[in-house]
Amino acid sequence: KKRIGVMTSGGDAPGMNAAVRAVVRMTIARGCDAYAIYEGYEGLVQGGDLIKKMAWSDVRGWLSEGGTLIGTARCMAFKERKGRLTGAKHLIEAGIDALVVCGGDGSLTGADLFRSEWPSLVQELIDTEVMTEEQVAPYRHLNIVGLVGSIDNDMSSTDATIGAFSSLHRICEAVDSIGSTALSHSRAFIVEVMGRHCGWLAVMAAVSTGADFVFTPERPPEGEDWESDMCKVLQKHRDMGKRKTIIIVAEGAIDRELKPITPNYLKDICVNRLGLDTRVTTLGHTQRGGTPCAYDRMLATLQGVEAVEAVLDSTPETPSPVIAINENKITRKPLMEAVKLTHSVAEAIGQKDFRKAMELRDPEFAD
Numbered sequence: 001k002k003r004i005g006v007m008t009s010g011g012d013a014p015g016m017n018a019a020v021r022a023v024v025r026m027t028i029a030r031g032c033d034a035y036a037i038y039e040g041y042e043g044l045v046q047g048g049d050l051i052k053k054m055a056w057s058d059v060r061g062w063l064s065e066g067g068t069l070i071g072t073a074r075c076m077a078f079k080e081r082k083g084r085l086t087g088a089k090h091l092i093e094a095g096i097d098a099l100v101v102c103g104g105d106g107s108l109t110g111a112d113l114f115r116s117e118w119p120s121l122v123q124e125l126i127d128t129e130v131m132t133e134e135q136v137a138p139y140r141h142l143n144i145v146g147l148v149g150s151i152d153n154d155m156s157s158t159d160a161t162i163g164a165f166s167s168l169h170r171i172c173e174a175v176d177s178i179g180s181t182a183l184s185h186s187r188a189f190i191v192e193v194m195g196r197h198c199g200w201l202a203v204m205a206a207v208s209t210g211a212d213f214v215f216t217p218e219r220p221p222e223g224e225d226w227e228s229d230m231c232k233v234l235q236k237h238r239d240m241g242k243r244k245t246i247i248i249v250a251e252g253a254i255d256r257e258l259k260p261i262t263p264n265y266l267k268d269i270c271v272n273r274l275g276l277d278t279r280v281t282t283l284g285h286t287q288r289g290g291t292p293c294a295y296d297r298m299l300a301t302l303q304g305v306e307a308v309e310a311v312l313d314s315t316p317e318t319p320s321p322v323i324a325i326n327e328n329k330i331t332r333k334p335l336m337e338a339v340k341l342t343h344s345v346a347e348a349i350g351q352k353d354f355r356k357a358m359e360l361r362d363p364e365f366a367d
């Protein structure tokens, strides 16, 4: 009988509770014991009350709750081997032999490292006489399965991360609200959206709201004088009778020299060159919180179920999987390959190789 722990780590995202609910209930349905690790890796390091056995009814109503009810944290201690050693001890004491981690690329990197170090951590617990050979015998192998929870949709190997569509939905509603007042006063608005190093939220919001212009990290504006090019587009839309101007800018937007493109810089251009009455709106954390949309509830539930199946299928030899969705099918992908691919996008951007960044995001872009 397996004892499966589930935790949420890194930035919170709508749908994380639905994922925890699915993991807990599927674990119980499969005749295993479910545990929640509270406060991300902090819960592993601190142990005690932060590792709690979960009953079926403990996750009742969680499908539609925003944020993460088991808490999340950025845990510096887990980045050190000492912290992970304490975490291993607490897991073994609780009798947990598998972990489902729902988080971003940082959390999943930590999870993979924890698993690869596991045999040596266990050995160290014996060697330092913290635990006996007998105590650790059933825990020679730790199963890890990743679920990607992030509003940014910034993980390679999966079409959607848990939370991204809820965030997109919230952004669209906000831009719609801004749009009606912009229209009344014939104003321009620069709307900054989240996404860290990923432009998915910005691009999809721009498409979904019919924005006039969009700035992303992966594809900086081309041309010597992109400012004039942008002005031409905005003016053309005005000449066609449009009474509002909406520019969406990702928080990580940069130019070809990697210099941030800030909302205030764009505002000054709109005011000084086009004479537009321009306001800046930073949407901030409204994009992160609140009720998950139907898609995220469904995605988190189907992936939570698959995560438990993957735990039950895994052997010491199989590499840790991350649960993905590809062309509408729930799939398993090698966790570390997904993380490495994600990092190589950031590296390509850092090296100003924007074509490569786009190809890594979308292999069809190469054609």
Ligand code: ADP
Pocket (backbone or CB within 6 Å): 009, 010, 011, 041, 073, 074, 075, 076, 077, 078, 079, 080, 103, 104, 105, 106, 107, 108, 109, 110, 111, 113, 150
């Ligand atoms: P996200 O998971 O959203 O990318 P972070 O990068 O902040 O968020 O990671 C969340 C937590 O995961 C960190 O606070 C840390 O505890 C753990 N973590 C991240 N990277 C590593 C790593 N390389 N080794 C061990 N733990 C890590």
